[in-house]
Amino acid sequence: MESLHGALLRLALTFVADRGAAEEVVQDTWLGVIRGLGSFEGRSSLKTWIFRILVNRARTRGARDGRFVTFSALESSEGGDSELADRFTAQGRWQHAPPAWGARSPEELLLSRETVARLHEAIAALPANQRVVLTLRDVEGAESSEVCNILGLSETNQRVLLHRARVKVRAALEDLLGRRARRAPR
Amino acid sequence: MLNCRDVTARASDFIDAQLPLRARVQMRMHLLMCRVCREYVRQMALVIRSLRRLPAQDKPSGTLKRALLQALRAERP
Numbered sequence: 580m581e582s583l584h585g586a587l588l589r590l591a592l593t594f595v596a597d598r599g600a601a602e603e604v605v606q607d608t609w610l611g612v613i614r615g616l617g618s619f620e621g622r623s624s625l626k627t628w629i630f631r632i633l634v635n636r637a638r639t640r641g642a643r644d645g646r647f648v649t650f651s652a653l654e655s656s657e658g659g660d661s662e663l664a665d666r667f668t669a670q671g672r673w674q675h676a677p678p679a680w681g682a683r684s685p686e687e688l689l690l691s692r693e694t695v696a697r698l699h700e701a702i703a704a705l706p707a708n709q710r711v712v713l714t715l716r717d718v719e720g721a722e723s724s725e726v727c728n729i730l731g732l733s734e735t736n737q738r739v740l741l742h743r744a745r746v747k748v749r750a751a752l753e754d755l756l757g758r759r760a761r762r763a764p765r
Numbered sequence: 766m767l768n769c770r771d772v773t774a775r776a777s778d779f780i781d782a783q784l785p786l787r788a789r790v791q792m793r794m795h796l797l798m799c800r801v802c803r804e805y806v807r808q809m810a811l812v813i814r815s816l817r818r819l820p821a822q823d824k825p826s827g828t829l830k831r832a833l834l835q836a837l838r839a840e841r842p
Contacts, residue, residue, distance in 0.1 A: 606829055610836050663773055671768030676801040680808055685815040698819060717816040723781075742777035749812045756808075 583626065586719050587633050593707045593714075594637035596644050604640050608633040627725045630715065634729055648707045650732045650740070662750045678757030694755060701751035709744035716741055767795045772802045776809045 587608060591601035611632045619628055641647065666675045682688040689695055702710060702718070715721045715729065716737075727737050767775075772795050778784050779792050796803050 602829070606832060609829075609833050613833065613836055663770075667768075667770045671770035673769045673801045677805055677808065679804050680811070682811065685811065685818050688811060688815045689818060689820070695820065698816070713816070717813050718819055720817055738778060738783065742774075745777050745809060745813065746773075748816070749809050752812065753808075 583629065586714065587629070589702075589714055589718075590630065590633055590711060591637045593711050594634070594641035594646065594648055596641075596646060600640060600644065601637075604633065604637045607636050611636065623725060623728065626719070627721060627729060630719075630721070631729045634711075648711070650708050650711075650730055650736060662746050677753055680752075680756040682756055688756070694752065697751055697755055698748065701748045704751075705744050705747060709740050709747070712737055712740040713744035713748070717745070767791050769795075769799060769802050772796070772799070773805055776806050779806065780810045780813060 584605065587605045588601055591604040591608075592598065595601050595604060608629065612629055615632070619625065623631075638648075666673065666677075668674045702713065705713065711730065712726060712732075715726045716723065721729070723734065723737055723741075726732065727734055730737075732740075772792060775784060775788065775792060779789065782789075784792065796806060
């Protein structure tokens with residue numbers, strides 16, 4: 580429960596207006612889980628099942644508060660890899676190459692509190708639909724079929740949203756880790 | 766031939782092993798020759814693996830835990 584709670588809260592925040600509402604949704608979800616555990620059929624993982632309960636409740640609550648999250652990548656106003664658009668020449672070669680990073684492993688990368696904070700910020704700054712997909716796939720480690728199932732999303736849409744989110748999160752770390760790499764070459 | 770822009774656009778699917786064989790081979794060919802794209806894809810993969818281990822920020826509050834325990838007791842006669 581400890582490990583899932585933060586994830587549920589983050590997910591809920593995507594659909595509802597404020598933290599108070601998110602906490603209510605999460606509490607409501609846990610109650611739903613407790614009550615429904617008997618009817619859990621094991622057709623998906625327990626985690627997926629819990630996430631689906633949360634998403635349903637958060638959506639209902641969000642709609643009541645006049646918030647709607649659209650999951651169609653095609654409906655979103657932003658273009659594809661806008662983060663990288665001006666980094667290539669007309670021929671599609673690197674014009675502004677990303678600086679090399681010193682960090683080789685996740686352990687090394689997460690050692691710095693500054694980097695961890697930057698990661699959390701970058702996730703929080705994503706558009707809602709991208710944030711949900713990235714959180715489920717990369718932070719929680721859900722399979723893409725599970726994520727499509729939880730969110731009622733096509734495989735293609737899911738991949739587009741995930742890719743855009745990853746591009747942004749990587750970009751958010753670029754300067755920080757690039758700078759550090761230059762300071763301590765290896 | 767893929768250019769560097771194409772490679773970055775496919776990086777996510779490449780890392781998830783979602784590319785069909787032909788596209789996968791094209792990616793590998795490009796990465797073999799292009800140091801910058803190699804670093805880009807490595808960074809993307811590193812970020813993905815790091816997200817999986819990201820320390821959680823929020824723990825359930827005592828109030829929530831108590832409310833849930835109460836509900837649990839009420840559910841089980």
